Amino acid sequence: MTEVGAALPERQFQVTRTDLVRYAGASGDFNPIHWSDRVAGAVGLPGVIAHGMLTMALAARLLTDWAGDPAAVVEYGVRFARPVVVPDDDEGVTVTASGTVTELRGDGLLGVDVTVRVGEEKVLTQARAFVRPPNHHG
């Protein structure tokens, strides 16, 4: 499971406007581009967009569930490449995340490349984590 080349199974996450409101409250990030179409439009966005940090947190599930202990995710970084537009309806938008183990670093941490898409478009790029190897038998 933990060798270079191993795949982290694809996961899908649904994001609705309700989720954005909940994340704003929990995180303290009240930037109005995440809840006001008026403000989002005024700064040139196609509509209300998800917090990049929410998308990053959803994709982290792939890593923490795989690792067993969430604290095993020692390093985690992403580039927010494209905004995730969240329509004002009951379905919202679907974010898909998958990953591949790409290296075993000298310090024993596994490098994982994470792919995060909406449809065919990558919304996070350079998404990469270093994780202590899962130890499901120990």
Added chain:
Amino acid sequence: MAIDPSAAGRVYPPQPCDVSREKIREFADSVGDPNPAYRDVEAAKALGHSDIIAPPTFAMIPVLRGFDVLIDDLGVVYAQVIHANQRFVHQRPIRAGDRLTTTTTLDTLRSRGGNDLLGIRCEVAGGAGEAVCTATATLLVREVGAEGD
């Protein structure tokens, strides 16, 4: 309204953030993560932790306290700000009961196509001053909002 170039290198006063079990649970709920390590002390202890731990990106909460001071100092409003990238290096997990402080540095300030790119580093420390997390980010400040159009 470009940002004052002399702001590069500025270090902002440490910002406190006390972490409760309730805040961790609320954050985990908000990202839809049912992991018991974020809710159940016994589950966290079974993994070797002294109390419930926070999800990896929970670190953004103390980090945002640092961002707020910097953004305010630079005279920027958040609606102008695009989060371009974010990275966390955890020296240890954030735990319930932590009394964190975040020290924020504006490492770099660059201009790109009329927008400002802020390279920011936040050092999150625990109550004994021990390193907990290093967060680095790039924020893009769009000029369009500054002109009010």
